[in-house]
Amino acid sequence: MTPARNLSRRSVIVWGGAGAAAAATVALVGCSTGPSTDTTTSNEPPTxxxxxxxxxxxxxxxxxxxxxxxxxxxxxxxxxxxxxxxxxxxxxxxxxxxxxxxxxxxxxxxxxxxxxxxxxxxxxxxxxxxxxxxxxxxxxx
Known part of the structure; x- marks a missing residue:
């Protein structure tokens, strides 16, 4: 049997926040339109x-x-x-x-x-x- 862990309220909040941030990142990546094949990064007019x-x-x-x-x-x-x-x-x-x-x-x-x-x-x-x-x-x- 594994010994019980005593988690403080602060630990639960910190780890819960990290999990939420990770979930948000995964959700945003899921909305990506895919990799770009354009190797330019400039938004300047054509030259x-x-x-x-x-x-x-x-x-x-x-x-x-x-x-x-x-x-x-x-x-x-x-x-x-x-x-x-x-x-x-x-x-x-x-x-x-x-x-x-x-x-x-x-x-x-x-x-x-x-x-x-x-x-x-x-x-x-x-x-x-x-x-x-x-x-x-x-x-x-």
Whole structure:
């Protein structure tokens, strides 16, 4: 038989409050709309981040957007795709290599047009980032 515990009124109130706070946190998380794939955290108006001429057709470049490195790819003339440059495997920055994005740390390879994994050890695609094309400018979304 377990000895009885003498809990003070203060202990019951403190532990009860902690439980209520935990329950509220779980309830709030339950209301979440899910993980965001947007890697930007800025609420600023759209700004130019590159010119189409800066991005080779069939190739990619890495630029800074809201303090984060982003890959801009131009799979066909006038079409721009953007992804986080952070490899989902262990957080290294990928490097453009023609139609691929290669992780120099562990050898993962990604399709520059889709962000999808071509070769692991990464098991998930690069996170997409929203950008728009306005004339000859690539703009943050």
């Amino acid at each position: 130019e981040i590159a010119q189409l001429a800066d991005i080779p057709v069939g190739g990619s470049i890495v630029v800074m957007l809201a303090g984060k490195q982003v890959v801009l790819s131009q799979p066909e003339s006038g079409t721009v795709k953007a992804f986080s440059a952070v490899c989902p495997h262990q957080g290294c920055i990928v490097a453009p290599q023609e139609k691929e994005l290669d992780c120099p740390c562990h050898g993962s390879r990604f399709d520059a047009a889709t962000g999808e994994v071509l070769e692991g050890p990464a098991t998930s695609a690069l996170s997409p980032v929203e950008v728009t094309v306005a004339g000859t400018s690539v703009m943050s979304a």
